[in-house]
Amino acid sequence: MAIVYQKSKGLTDAELHYCPGCHHGIVHKLVAEVLEEMGLLDEAIGVCPVGCSVFAFRYFNCDMQQAAHGRAPAVATGIKRTHPNQPVFTYQGDGDLASIGAAEIVHAAMRGEKFTTIFINNAIYGMTGGQMAPTTLIGQKATTCQLGRTVEQAGMPMRVSELLSTMDGCVYAERVCVTDIANLNKAKKAIRKAFEKQMAGEGFTFVEVLSTCPTNWGMSPLKANQWLKDNMVPYYPLGVIKEV
Amino acid sequence: MAKELWKGNEAIAEAAIRAGCDCFFGYPITPQSEVPEYLSLHMPQHGKVFVQAESEVAAINMVYGAAASGMRAMTSSSSPGISLKQEGISYLTASELPCVIVNCMRGGPGLGTIQPGQSDYYQATRGGGNGDYRTICLAPCNIQEAVDLMQEAFDIADTYRNPVMVLMDGLTGQMMEPIEWREIPKRELPAKDWATTGKHGRDHTNFINSLYMVPEECDAHNAHLLEKCALMAEKEVRCxxxxxxxxxxxxxxxxxxxxxxxxxxxxxxxxxxxxxxxxxxxxxxxxxxxxxxxxxxxxxxxxxxxxxxxxxxxxxxxxxxxxxxxxxxxxxxxxxxxxxxxxxxxxxxxxxxxxx
CATH class of the missing domain: 3.40.50.920 (Rossmann fold)
Structure with a gap:
C-alpha cells in the first residue's frame, strides 16, 4: 500500500500537551518537516522558551535547550557563535519574545545572529492563564485587562516583525498564519526560506506565526480561527515584511 | 620562567585563554572591564569566540547556550552585574552546565561604589538565585593565585557539571604585580556526552532543561544536586x-x-x-x-x-x-x-x- 502521508521524522512520538485547537502543534509539524526535508535534523540545535511551548524539547527530534523566560535569542547566540555551521533556531511565544525578552530579540537581530526565530503570536499569555501580552489587541479581554486592553493603560500592541525589520542584521521577516491549508502552505514556505537563508549565512531570520489560543480566548477552535482572521490579520498584516 | 608584570583583570583573561576557554560573553562594568576588553582582542586571535552582550542577563544566557552545547564558556562582571546574572546562574546550576563566572567585587548595595568590596559573599556562597543550589567559589588573594586558579576553575566546572565562580575584589582586578605563567596540572575530565551538539548520528536527542512538572521528579533532581554538593564539599575544599x-x-x-x-x-x-x-x-x-x-x-x-x-x-x-x-x-x-x-x-x- 502506498504511503500518502506520514508524521515527520522531525517529530518524536511524544504526545503533545497542547490544548485542542491550539496552533502550536501545527507549527511544530511545519518546522519539523522543513528540518527533515532540508536534511538538517542531525545537525540542528533548537531553543525552546518559557510558555506553552516550554516542553518543545520533547517533541522535536533534534537536540534542544530550554531557556529562561525571554532569553532564547541570547542562548541561541551562545550556540550559533560556537557552532557556526549548524542550524540553530529559537521557538518563542509573544509573552516570552515581545515582553520579557524584547532586549534579547532586538539585539540578536541587530547583531545579525545567523539563527532562525519562529515567533508564535497568539496575542495572550497562554501558560500562565490568559494575561495581557504586548501583542494583545485593543479591546481584547485578558485576565489582567478584564474590560479589554486600552491604549491609555497599556499602549498600542507591538508589531514585532516590523520592529525587527528595521535592523540591518535582520535579512528576512515574514508574518504568516496557519488557519487554512493555503496559509499553512505559505507558512511552511516561509519557515523553509528562513532556514535556507540561515544556512547561506545571510543573517537573522524571523517568521511570525499568528496563532490561536482557544482556551484563553474562551472560544471554540473554529471560532478562534475566525477571530484570528477577523481581528489579528487586520492589525498584523500577513506577508513578507522584509527580505534582503 | 621569568616573571611578567600583569594587571589583574588582564591576567585573568589571559589565564582563561590558556585554560582552554572557548568563548567569552561579557558586558562592561567597572572594575572588571579589562577582562572583556582584553578578550575582545585576544579571543578572536586564538580562533575563539568573543561577544559583547546587550546586558549581563544576555551574557550569562549566551554562556548557557554555549556551555549546553559542550563549550568551555566564561563570563565576568562586578557586583551589580553579577546580581543581574543570578537568574542565569540558577538555570545553569539546575541544568548542570559547567562554566566560569568571574566576579570582581565592588562595594554595594545598589550602585554602591566602583571601589573594591567584599559585600557579595552571601550571594556567591548561598546560591544567589532562586532554588537550592551552590556554586563552587574560588577566592584568590593575589594575581598569581588568580591566574593559577583559572585552569582549576574550568576543570572543576567540567568535573561536576556545575558553575564555578572566581570571586575576587576590585583591588586584585585593578592592581599590577609580577606573576609567572605556571603549568597547572590538568584534570582528567568526563566526556560531555550530554551536550546538545546536534545529534550527528546519535540515536537519541540530548536536551538541556530545568523544568519538572511532577513534584517527585523535581524533588529527586534536587536530591541529585545536593549529592553533588556533598561530593564537592568532600573533594574541593582549599584553605x-x-x-x-x-x-x-x-x-x-x-x-x-x-x-x-x-x-x-x-x-x-x-x-x-x-x-x-x-x-x-x-x-x-x-x-x-x-x-x-x-x-x-x-x-x-x-x-x-x-x-x-x-x-x-x-x-x-x-x-x-x-x-x-x-x-x-x-x-x-x-x-x-x-x-x-x-x-x-x-x-x-x-x-x-x-x-x-
Missing amino acids: EAVKCDDAEIVITAYGTPARIALTALDVLRAEGVKAGLFRPITLWPFPEKELHTLAGQDSVKAVLDVEMSAGGQMIDDIRLAVLGQKPVSYYGRAGGVIPTVEEIVEAAKKALKEAE
Whole structure:
C-alpha cells in the first residue's frame, strides 16, 4: 500500500500537551518537516522558551535547550557563535519574545545572529492563564485587562516583525498564519526560506506565526480561527515584511 | 620562567585563554572591564569566540547556550552585574552546565561604589538565585593565585557539571604585580556526552532543561544536586593557614584583606602577640573542619574576622565552624574603604583583650 502521508521524522512520538485547537502543534509539524526535508535534523540545535511551548524539547527530534523566560535569542547566540555551521533556531511565544525578552530579540537581530526565530503570536499569555501580552489587541479581554486592553493603560500592541525589520542584521521577516491549508502552505514556505537563508549565512531570520489560543480566548477552535482572521490579520498584516 | 608584570583583570583573561576557554560573553562594568576588553582582542586571535552582550542577563544566557552545547564558556562582571546574572546562574546550576563566572567585587548595595568590596559573599556562597543550589567559589588573594586558579576553575566546572565562580575584589582586578605563567596540572575530565551538539548520528536527542512538572521528579533532581554538593564539599575544599601553629589570635580573611592581614601578623608578632592567619580559598565549600580544628587548638584564645563588608558576611561561616569554642569578633570597612594594617593590628589586640 502506498504511503500518502506520514508524521515527520522531525517529530518524536511524544504526545503533545497542547490544548485542542491550539496552533502550536501545527507549527511544530511545519518546522519539523522543513528540518527533515532540508536534511538538517542531525545537525540542528533548537531553543525552546518559557510558555506553552516550554516542553518543545520533547517533541522535536533534534537536540534542544530550554531557556529562561525571554532569553532564547541570547542562548541561541551562545550556540550559533560556537557552532557556526549548524542550524540553530529559537521557538518563542509573544509573552516570552515581545515582553520579557524584547532586549534579547532586538539585539540578536541587530547583531545579525545567523539563527532562525519562529515567533508564535497568539496575542495572550497562554501558560500562565490568559494575561495581557504586548501583542494583545485593543479591546481584547485578558485576565489582567478584564474590560479589554486600552491604549491609555497599556499602549498600542507591538508589531514585532516590523520592529525587527528595521535592523540591518535582520535579512528576512515574514508574518504568516496557519488557519487554512493555503496559509499553512505559505507558512511552511516561509519557515523553509528562513532556514535556507540561515544556512547561506545571510543573517537573522524571523517568521511570525499568528496563532490561536482557544482556551484563553474562551472560544471554540473554529471560532478562534475566525477571530484570528477577523481581528489579528487586520492589525498584523500577513506577508513578507522584509527580505534582503 | 621569568616573571611578567600583569594587571589583574588582564591576567585573568589571559589565564582563561590558556585554560582552554572557548568563548567569552561579557558586558562592561567597572572594575572588571579589562577582562572583556582584553578578550575582545585576544579571543578572536586564538580562533575563539568573543561577544559583547546587550546586558549581563544576555551574557550569562549566551554562556548557557554555549556551555549546553559542550563549550568551555566564561563570563565576568562586578557586583551589580553579577546580581543581574543570578537568574542565569540558577538555570545553569539546575541544568548542570559547567562554566566560569568571574566576579570582581565592588562595594554595594545598589550602585554602591566602583571601589573594591567584599559585600557579595552571601550571594556567591548561598546560591544567589532562586532554588537550592551552590556554586563552587574560588577566592584568590593575589594575581598569581588568580591566574593559577583559572585552569582549576574550568576543570572543576567540567568535573561536576556545575558553575564555578572566581570571586575576587576590585583591588586584585585593578592592581599590577609580577606573576609567572605556571603549568597547572590538568584534570582528567568526563566526556560531555550530554551536550546538545546536534545529534550527528546519535540515536537519541540530548536536551538541556530545568523544568519538572511532577513534584517527585523535581524533588529527586534536587536530591541529585545536593549529592553533588556533598561530593564537592568532600573533594574541593582549599584553605591556607599562616603562622597558626602557636597562634593566640587567629585572623580569618580572604582576598585583599588576607594580604593586608599577613603584614598585620608581622607587626603583631614584633610586638609579642602571636597572631596567625586562616584564609579560606574556597568560600564554598567552606573549610569548616579545618577552621573548627584550628579554633580548638589550645593556643588559640580568640578569632578575628576581617572583611571589606559593613557587618561581615563570611563571619557567619566562621562562627558555624568555630562553633562557640572561642570568641569570634569582627573588623571591617565597606563602601570601597580598605582596612589598614594598623586597624587590623588594633582590632586583633582588642579581640585578644576581650577574650582574656
